Amino acid sequence: MDALVAQLQMQYRNYTVSLYQQGFLDDQFTELKKLQDDASPDFVAEVLSLFFEDCVKLIGNMARALDQTGTVDFSQVGASVHQLKGSSSSVGAKRVKGLCITFKEYCEANNYEGCVRCLQQVDIEFKALQTKLQDMFNLEKQIIQAGGKVPQVDIN
Amino acid sequence: MTVEQGVQAVDQFPVGMRVLAVDDDQTCLLILETLLHRCQYHVTTTDKAQTALELLRENKNKFDLVISDVDMPDMDGFKLLELVGLEMDLPVIMLSAHSDPKYVMKGVKHGACDYLLKPVRIEELKNIWQHVVRKSKLKKMKGIVTNGESEGNSDQNGVRANRKRKDQLEEKDEEEQEQERGNDKKPRVIWTRELHNKFLAAVDHVGIKNAVPKKILDLMNVDNLTRENVASHLQKFRLALKKITNEAKQQANMAAANSHFMQMSSLKGFGSFHHSPIPLGSSQFHGGAATMRHYPSNRTFAGMFPHVSSSLPRNLHNDGGHMLQGTPFPPLENLHINSNNKAFPSFASQQSSLLVAPSMVLEGHQQSTSPSFSPHLEINKRLEDWSNNIPQSNVHSEPDALGWNMFGNSTNQTYFCRDTDFGSSSAAQADSLQMKQQHENIFSPMTVAQLLRSSSANEGLFMGQQKLENGFMASDAGSLDDIVNSMMTQEQSQAEFSEGDWVWVA
Numbered sequence: 001m002d003a004l005v006a007q008l009q010m011q012y013r014n015y016t017v018s019l020y021q022q023g024f025l026d027d028q029f030t031e032l033k034k035l036q037d038d039a040s041p042d043f044v045a046e047v048l049s050l051f052f053e054d055c056v057k058l059i060g061n062m063a064r065a066l067d068q069t070g071t072v073d074f075s076q077v078g079a080s081v082h083q084l085k086g087s088s089s090s091v092g093a094k095r096v097k098g099l100c101i102t103f104k105e106y107c108e109a110n111n112y113e114g115c116v117r118c119l120q121q122v123d124i125e126f127k128a129l130q131t132k133l134q135d136m137f138n139l140e141k142q143i144i145q146a147g148g149k150v151p152q153v154d155i156n
Numbered sequence: 157m158t159v160e161q162g163v164q165a166v167d168q169f170p171v172g173m174r175v176l177a178v179d180d181d182q183t184c185l186l187i188l189e190t191l192l193h194r195c196q197y198h199v200t201t202t203d204k205a206q207t208a209l210e211l212l213r214e215n216k217n218k219f220d221l222v223i224s225d226v227d228m229p230d231m232d233g234f235k236l237l238e239l240v241g242l243e244m245d246l247p248v249i250m251l252s253a254h255s256d257p258k259y260v261m262k263g264v265k266h267g268a269c270d271y272l273l274k275p276v277r278i279e280e281l282k283n284i285w286q287h288v289v290r291k292s293k294l295k296k297m298k299g300i301v302t303n304g305e306s307e308g309n310s311d312q313n314g315v316r317a318n319r320k321r322k323d324q325l326e327e328k329d330e331e332e333q334e335q336e337r338g339n340d341k342k343p344r345v346i347w348t349r350e351l352h353n354k355f356l357a358a359v360d361h362v363g364i365k366n367a368v369p370k371k372i373l374d375l376m377n378v379d380n381l382t383r384e385n386v387a388s389h390l391q392k393f394r395l396a397l398k399k400i401t402n403e404a405k406q407q408a409n410m411a412a413a414n415s416h417f418m419q420m421s422s423l424k425g426f427g428s429f430h431h432s433p434i435p436l437g438s439s440q441f442h443g444g445a446a447t448m449r450h451y452p453s454n455r456t457f458a459g460m461f462p463h464v465s466s467s468l469p470r471n472l473h474n475d476g477g478h479m480l481q482g483t484p485f486p487p488l489e490n491l492h493i494n495s496n497n498k499a500f501p502s503f504a505s506q507q508s509s510l511l512v513a514p515s516m517v518l519e520g521h522q523q524s525t526s527p528s529f530s531p532h533l534e535i536n537k538r539l540e541d542w543s544n545n546i547p548q549s550n551v552h553s554e555p556d557a558l559g560w561n562m563f564g565n566s567t568n569q570t571y572f573c574r575d576t577d578f579g580s581s582s583a584a585q586a587d588s589l590q591m592k593q594q595h596e597n598i599f600s601p602m603t604v605a606q607l608l609r610s611s612s613a614n615e616g617l618f619m620g621q622q623k624l625e626n627g628f629m630a631s632d633a634g635s636l637d638d639i640v641n642s643m644m645t646q647e648q649s650q651a652e653f654s655e656g657d658w659v660w661v662a
Contacts, residue, residue: 051183086253087183090275
């Protein structure tokens with residue numbers, strides 16, 4: 001069993017580090033992990049699921065705003081982007097946050113094509129992140145089920 | 157908690173400090189709550205600014221500190237900041253994803269104790285208790301000063317009384333006069349916000365033409381205030397008004413050619429939007445000769461606006477219509493909004509402001525205020541900067557027309573209304589689609605229409621979570637709407653302005 005635990009832990013470590021290296025996550029995510037303790041063991045998962053809910057809602061807002069037949073209210077799109085930027089930066093969703101910055105610029109420039117492109121990308125990115133994190137959480141569960149502890153991963 | 161207690165119990169005090177956290181973003185709110193708990197504070201959270209206000213109004217002593225996000229749908233963070241500062245005088249910390257220094261400046265000028273950028277770090281939150289200590293210390297000092305003032309005044313009166321008795325015995329009228337003069341020089345009366353408001357109300361009541369110190373003093377009905385105090389204050393008031401009109405005229409000339417200025421002002425328009433404790437001062441703004449309106453005692457947002465439309469535009473109009481073109485206000489309607497909003501907060505909420513309206517709109521103008529108003533300079537600065545800063549309205553505005561339209565077209569309303577349409581869209585169809593999307597790794601770019609469909613189902617979930625306060629926005633936007641519309645029409649048909657004795661003080 002120990003060998004399995006060790007193996008899973010190794011897998012977990014590598015996977016987590018890769019997420020940081022690929023730019024999916026940043027320091028803020030590390031901070032979130034620090035807030036997780038025995039009193040709130042699912043804190044990170046909770047926050048992230050709230051975040052993904054927010055993503056869906058905000059993307060919906062943006063899509064609706066961009067789907068206007070007639071004049072598009074870019075400020076409205078911008079407001080949703082701003083909010084998404086705020087929450088993505090708070091959870092450490094690095095790529096999503098980066099996209100929001102670009103997205104915002106397109107909004108301010110009233111660039112419809114740019115906005116639509118960004119919207120599509122944001123959608124892709126948050127779903128990708130969702131999948132990755134789901135895998136990570138699954139690994140954690142496996143480690144615990146195998147009787148081990150989830151290791152603290154040190155990001156350089 | 158007194159300052160002494162706070163200082164002595166430093167080890168204990170930050171622990172259990174009662175914080176009210178406001179943020180419409182549920183992710184950020186949860187993180188903030190957890191961080192605050194980690195600092196061992198006692199935390200109450202809400203995602204609505206309105207709820208926060210209600211909680212605070214229920215019991216002022218229930219909280220030590222408020223942390224609020226800047227961009228919230230139901231109420232602008234700066235507005236909340238101002239209201240909390242005015243009504244409850246609690247320290248407020250602003251929170252935002254905007255790192256632009258202009259927003260930070262705006263926060264500070266609106267009275268924020270601190271301005272934190274998202275993502276918030278726990279280290280920053282660990283020190284926020286200092287603001288509570290600082291504030292209570294300031295309050296204590298203020299208390300001492302005002303007590304000293306009133307004591308001084310009563311001494312003054314007492315001395316006078318003694319003097320009079322002596323004079324009767326000794327026939328020393330000259331001495332009495334000297335003593336009075338001497339007394340007058342003694343404790344300076346601090347023209348607090350409330351005192352100034354009373355002054356304004358009194359002036360309004362008698363009419364600017366009839367504004368004599370004796371009458372004003374009688375109307376104000378304030379103890380320990382002398383006719384001389386009122387007289388000097390009135391003189392300053394008149395001088396300031398004169399200055400405003402002059403500046404306004406100058407500005408009109410400058411502003412007309414300046415497009416950048418226009419842009420700034422449109423932004424300001426938004427900024428002033430949330431200055432709800434507004435308009436008592438509108439009539440003052442027009443100063444001198446204009447008939448002062450009666451100031452409503454409440455400082456609500458909506459309550460102010462009915463006055464707005466009639467006041468400022470009129471004056472402008474009377475100035476040969478030139479003003480309307482945007483004198484104190486940068487051209488366009490934006491300016492009107494700006495000026496209205498600015499004038500009001502200044503008068504109602506702060507004591508300085510006569511200078512505000514045009515000064516506010518015009519950059520750098522504040523410096524030209526009469527030096528005698530130095531105590532108010534800070535407030536003036538705040539007001540001015542409101543106009544100068546980027547508005548952080550709920551919806552990020554484009555400059556000029558779009559921004560203005562926010563009020564006029566109630567785009568804000570529609571913005572929020574839109575969200576409420578969630579439920580009505582094809583929820584059923586979207587449901588299965590949504591499920592698929594979540595569980596299948598669909599990474600191909602979706603069209604906007606697809607995104608719409610997919611997300612609309614989820615919105616049903618969020619309806620319960622986030623009830624956009626259309627009502628609130630609507631009522632505000634409605635009143636602003638009225639004002640703006642009325643200003644717009646007034647611009648075109650100036651004949652509408654012929655109410656009252658609005659005379660531009662030259």
